Amino acid sequence: MKRSQQVDRARTALQVTFGLALFLNFVEAWWDPDGPAWSLTRIAVSMLFLLSLAAFITLWWRHRRSTAR
Numbered sequence: 536m537k538r539s540q541q542v543d544r545a546r547t548a549l550q551v552t553f554g555l556a557l558f559l560n561f562v563e564a565w566w567d568p569d570g571p572a573w574s575l576t577r578i579a580v581s582m583l584f585l586l587s588l589a590a591f592i593t594l595w596w597r598h599r600r601s602t603a604r
Contacts, residue, residue: 538594538597538598538601539598541594541598542591542594542595542598545587545590545591545594545595546591548587548590548591549584549587549588549590549591551587552580552583552584552587553584555580555583555584556580556581556584559576559577559580
């Protein structure tokens with residue numbers, strides 16, 4: 536797989552996880568859920584978002600460096 540395809544896939548994953556995190560924020564603003572299941576869901580989505588953000592930044596940076604030469 537080409538590096539530009541990897542960057543595109545990482546960008547898509549970032550957009551999906553951002554949308555999911557945004558949706559959970561809207562749910563929390565509208566209706567205040569409680570309980571361990573909600574807390575675990577929020578933690579899992581936060582971790583997925585951070586992982587996809589780190590992957591996107593890393594792949595984007597590597598792609599930019601390889602094309603700058």
